[in-house]
Amino acid sequence: MTSSRPLSVALVGAGPAGIYAADILSKSGLDVNIDLFERLPAPFGLVRYGVAPDHPRIKQIIVALYKILQRGDVRLIGNVEVGKDVSLEELQKHYDAVIFSTGSDRDAPLDIPGVDLEGSYGASEFVSWYDGHPDVPRTWPLEAKEIAVIGVGNVALDVARMLAKPVEHLMPTEIPANVAEGLSHSPVTDVHVFGRRGPAQVKFTPLELRELGQVPGVDVIVYDEDFQFDEGSEEAIRSSNQTKQVVKTLIDWTLKEKEDLTAERRIHLHFLHRPVEILGDGKVEALRTERTELTGDGNVRGTGEMVDTPVQAVYRAVGYFSSPVPGLPFDEIRGVIPNIEGRVLGEDGEYLPGVYATGWVKRGPVGLIGSTKSDARQTIGHVVADAEAGLLHARTDDEAEVGHDAMLAALDGAGVRYTTWQGWELLDEYEQSLGAEFAEGPRERIKVVHRDTMTAISRGEQHDGALY
Numbered sequence: 001m002t003s004s005r006p007l008s009v010a011l012v013g014a015g016p017a018g019i020y021a022a023d024i025l026s027k028s029g030l031d032v033n034i035d036l037f038e039r040l041p042a043p044f045g046l047v048r049y050g051v052a053p054d055h056p057r058i059k060q061i062i063v064a065l066y067k068i069l070q071r072g073d074v075r076l077i078g079n080v081e082v083g084k085d086v087s088l089e090e091l092q093k094h095y096d097a098v099i100f101s102t103g104s105d106r107d108a109p110l111d112i113p114g115v116d117l118e119g120s121y122g123a124s125e126f127v128s129w130y131d132g133h134p135d136v137p138r139t140w141p142l143e144a145k146e147i148a149v150i151g152v153g154n155v156a157l158d159v160a161r162m163l164a165k166p167v168e169h170l171m172p173t174e175i176p177a178n179v180a181e182g183l184s185h186s187p188v189t190d191v192h193v194f195g196r197r198g199p200a201q202v203k204f205t206p207l208e209l210r211e212l213g214q215v216p217g218v219d220v221i222v223y224d225e226d227f228q229f230d231e232g233s234e235e236a237i238r239s240s241n242q243t244k245q246v247v248k249t250l251i252d253w254t255l256k257e258k259e260d261l262t263a264e265r266r267i268h269l270h271f272l273h274r275p276v277e278i279l280g281d282g283k284v285e286a287l288r289t290e291r292t293e294l295t296g297d298g299n300v301r302g303t304g305e306m307v308d309t310p311v312q313a314v315y316r317a318v319g320y321f322s323s324p325v326p327g328l329p330f331d332e333i334r335g336v337i338p339n340i341e342g343r344v345l346g347e348d349g350e351y352l353p354g355v356y357a358t359g360w361v362k363r364g365p366v367g368l369i370g371s372t373k374s375d376a377r378q379t380i381g382h383v384v385a386d387a388e389a390g391l392l393h394a395r396t397d398d399e400a401e402v403g404h405d406a407m408l409a410a411l412d413g414a415g416v417r418y419t420t421w422q423g424w425e426l427l428d429e430y431e432q433s434l435g436a437e438f439a440e441g442p443r444e445r446i447k448v449v450h451r452d453t454m455t456a457i458s459r460g461e462q463h464d465g466a467l468y
Contacts, residue, residue, distance in 0.1 A: 006031040007387050008394065008403040010095040011074075012082050012325075014038035015045020017359025018101035019065045021376040022074040028384050034074045035095070035404055039081035040134065041419045041454040042427060043069065045103055049131045050124075052158040053173035054165070056444070069421055075404060077411075078419035079455055083326030085416045089395075092354065094407045096392040097383055099356040100328070100337060100344070104320035104365040108335070110150065114278030115316070119144065123151070123159050123317035130162055130183075132176035134451035138468050139178070142186040144312035148287040150275050151317030152195030153203040157212055159315050160191045164265045166217045174435070174445045178468040191267045192309055196274035196292055197300050199226070199250045200233035206245035212267065213253065219263040222253045226271035232298025270309075274302060278314050286310050320365035328355070337361050342379030354392050356383055423458030430457050434467075 007030055011018045014036050022034050042048060044062050051058045069076060080086055091098045107122030114120065119141075128136045149160045162170075167183040195202055213220050227250075229237075236243045250269070273289035280286065286308045292300035322337075324330035329338050329347050337357045338345040344355040358379040359372055367375070386392055394402045411418050427448065435443035448454050449468035456463035 005399065005402070006033045007097070007392060008032075008095045009034050009383070010037060010091050010098045010407075011035070011101060012037045012091075012098065013045065013101035013103055013359070013361075014043035014076060014078070015101065015103050015359070016047060016061065016065060017103060017361075017372050017376060018045070018099075019043070019068050019074070020373050021099060021101055021358045021380055023068045024373075024376050024380045025383065026073050028380060030384055030387055032387075033403060035407060036069070036074050036076050037080050037082065037086075038076065038078040039084075041079040041451065041458050042424055043076055043078065043421075049133045050127055051131070052127075052162055053131065053175045054161070054170055055158075056173065069424075072421075076419070076421040076424065077407070078423065078458070080411065080416060080418050085414070085418075086411070088325070088327030088355075090410065092395045094394060094396075094402055094410065095354075096394050096402070097354040097356065097387070099358060099379065099383065100325055100361055101357070101359040102322065102325060102361045104322045104335065104360040106321050106323055107316060108319035108321040108365075110275075110316045110318050112275055112277055114280060114284075117278055117280045117284050118282060119280070119284030119313045120278055121313065121315050123149075123155050123315050124320060126159055126162075126315060127155065130175070130179045132179065132447040132449040132468070134449055134454060138449065140182050141313075142182055142188070144284075145187050146190045146309075146311045147188060147192065148309060148311040148314045149191060149193045149317055150287075150314065151319075152193065152197075152201075152271075153317065153319075154205055154208045156193055156315075156317035157204055157208050159317055160193050160267050161212055161215055161218075163188055163315075164191045164218045164267050165215050166265070169216050171440065172443055174431075174443065174447050176447045176449050176468055178449065189265055191265075192270060192287075192311065193267065194270045194273045194275055194287070194289055196272070197298070198228050198230075198233055198271050198294055199247050200229060200236045200243055201298055202246060202271070204246055206242055206249065209246055209249050213249070215267075217263050218265045218267055219261040220253055221261060221266050221268045222250060223268075223270065224254055226269075226273075227251070227254065228272060228294050230294040230296045230298065232296060233294065236298060272300065273307065274300070276306070279308065284312055284314050287314055320360065322361045322365075325361075328352075334364060336364055341382060342375075343382050354386070417455050417459060419455060419458040423460075426460065427454060427458045 107124045272292045277288040291303045291305040321335040344352045431445040434446035450466045
């Protein structure tokens, strides 16, 4: 490290993982300048584009992230994609270290026959659509009356709820106008959620599950034959208060009287059903599942009994998966950048000097905010150690090419319309003003979906007002 100037670090990915890593690095005691790159014009990653709009409680995480970036010691450079607008080699020229926190942006694969039929969708695509992600189509096919959702995590619950919830109950949220328009014409009556194990093995959180039972105009239906508990299940209930609460909520729903289930829309929760095939002639017509049984340790085995559930669409909510970063090795099996405790490994298995990873692209899409923070501490600990050992150096002999100003000059020279934190504040203010002026009553915000409009607002440029 050159002693005459601060360490210059580029963090790639302005979601929670990147922002927490930047915060920890800024407080590490190093003399350091940090630039936070984001491929979208707006920051906050999956908190802005991966949380259902009717969950403002979870979106309060943005408040904490906002306060970190508002300080000004971490500088946001948005609308810049590594591998397109700037290469890894260019970042290594302008910075002493590069940390990747690019998250998991696509669906984990589900290898069953029929997965490519028309009407079979990855949950992440749908989530991106209803959250107004600027890089997905503006319309979504919503012709199905009966829908299957594969998976028993919170994303599966979000997808099921957003499909079934009457749109008028979403209007107070920040739901984009094109999404509200699409959902208002959906003919859906029944959404079936399938999991291969039992009620004690689901990954729902208690609050998310309880909220499912409070959706206006929607009944939650469970089935007595799906409620099996083996010793592994009993141990899970004894050892985890969260599991105990989830199981209690599910059992309470078994006690509902059928004559009280009169809503026009229904969400069915099916346990001990392993999806084996999506059926259809060119497009989805049914989901075939195999009944499973518990084996004593919380795992399951197939029984050979097949069940076909008529549906016209299938949503696969079986997990997220990271995308490769141009210029870096990538583990296509695990969906991560190969690394040891955040130090990135090259093709030869040796450390790539000055290159690091944190968050889901480092460890896979597991864990919540607490895990993300501890993960960032581990990675940043290695960055600090390597800096103090004198191992971090930008790949240039010209010190004038290192750091924030040199990077912005290079982006300007390449014609990249990058955005900044001040630009986000302009966009944030604009979206809130749209919400305040909404004809049917004030809303917290209305999201701008159109990427060019987002960028123009953020850069203080003229625009045509297109929201999507």
